[in-house]
Amino acid sequence: MSNTLFINPTALEAGLQAAFSARNKSDERHAAAFERFARAGLPNRRIEGWKWSDFNASVRALDPVEAFASDAVIAPSAFAGLKPFEIQIVNGRVVISDDERPEGLRCGVMDAMATIPELEAHGIVSLNVAMNRKALGLTVEEGVSLARPILIRHINDGAGFSFAQTLIKVDCNAKAQIIETYEGEGAGFYSHLNHMAVRDGASLQRYVMQETGASNIVHAMCAAKVDAEASFDQTSFSSGSALSRHETLVHFWGKDAEASINSAALVGDGRHSDFTSHVVFKEENCVTRQLHKGVAAGRGRNVFQGKFEVERKAQKTDAQMTANALLLSDVAEANHKPELEIYADDVECAHGSTAGALDEDALFYMRQRGLNDREARALLIEAFAGEVVGEITDEGVEAVFRAKVNEWLEAQ
């Protein structure tokens, strides 16, 4: 690996170059990934799809070093009550609990991916691929319904940058629930790349809870391949951070499959949440439902970008996307970009997007009934975000999500 990839490297680029060079076992595919990153750089506001979430500007200011291993004591998860099988990724380092594994789950550390063809143009994904030699690997064996959820806690309490990869396979006709939490009070940049294969007839429920401290910078990419008659159901909650973006890329590789991609963002003053998704329909008769509810207070910013891409072969696609924003102050921002790109002729696809403030008539009505201003507002906001939470089929998970919404409301 030469040191000439960057002309006049910034401190960050030099730091990343040094970290990359220090990695052993870099074959030419890792080198190629690093080169792609070096050419593209971290995404900035001038790049399509990154206008509202400028990682280059935010990450550039960080310590250009890798995050240290942390020895902080980690409090029990809010999901502990669901008795999950817990894995922690602390500043990029994987710690698998020695807890007994649910039957039918294989879990270990494996070789990381050396490329993801669909994402080669993605600067952060290229960097992640270049930097990771090992990945957390999880396989749910054929036909197994996991008795307990898998909980992956991403804990970022350091400064500097860190990277991790997770490779998940839910084999044919298997069923699993995966909960991912993004936590920690650190001020670093964390990139997580999740690659999921949901095989024929399998079902995967993924829950994401973005609840880091205000200084964290987080990018998480989940690329899911969904095969025939499989289902992928995802519900995310975010209270934002200095900059956080959770991306979902779904490819329907088989017929008669289904996905739901729901998200609620409650973004307080000075925070930033971004949910970006892209669903590619490659085969017939697949269904997708997407609902996003974003609440922004103070100078909070909530970004939603959703794209449905329906290829020629994907007849009878049925896809609907709804994004609603609620702005609680004059300076809060909601940025929505719903997109449909359709090449098949026999499809039903729709999207809708709204933005507005709390309904003053409803507020007065509630206050006339005895609720004070704060209670009335909280009830309306809870009802607004609650629509996403209400879609969660697992009662235990739903309760934790509801509690998070209330926690946020109480902190306002």
Add this chain to the structure above:
Amino acid sequence: MLNIENLRVSVDGAEIIKGLSLNVPAGEVHAIMGPNGSGKSTLSYCLTGRDDYEVTGGSVALDGEDLLDLDPDERAAKGLFLSFQHPMEIPGVQTMSFVRTALNAQRKARGEDEISAADFIKLIREKAKIAGLDDAKLKRQFNVGFSGGEKKRMEMLQMAMFEPTFAIMDETDSGLDIDALKMVGDVVNALRAPSRGFLIITHYQRLLEYIQPDRVHILADGKIVKSGGAALARELEKSGYEQFIKAA
């Protein structure tokens, strides 16, 4: 009980209530009738403390206490209730949970204990029956998809639950079927007490046949232009407003 002295109210810079005085003594039911746009709803919003209703003069007191400085929820806790002309829908909020939250908020503000879940369910079932709303309605989101008449029934359910000391009913009778009209009369008559008062805004004599008002006032162009006994309502029904507005 309710004392309004020379009240002036502006909305968006336009004066709507133009020096209105009205006294409703404890134990009495007064009716207000008046042409469309005369300021009846504006008066009811002003009395209950809605923003954007700017009081430019006069005073309002309930049982001797100045109301105008209180927030809407503080007025509600004092027992002031408005049955809205156009009740709101609140999507995403369950009816039972809303009514319970409201009831407990009022009780808390008055320093009373919260109602237990069991007592609440019993109470709301009982009142829903009186208001003519079935259990299925109670399980829905608040007023969402309800018909106009059902929304009015929901107002009466709440009035029956909250047992307000002073209730303003803004055209509760409009859009109601004959049975519902009688139900409204029953709810009011059951609540009538020496310590309570009612202000009933209506366009029709009909409701007043169920609820004998102690006084009837005609509101025109932001002022009370004529007051009288129950007979005044019957007279209006026959001859319309014209003579009273001209005379004023």
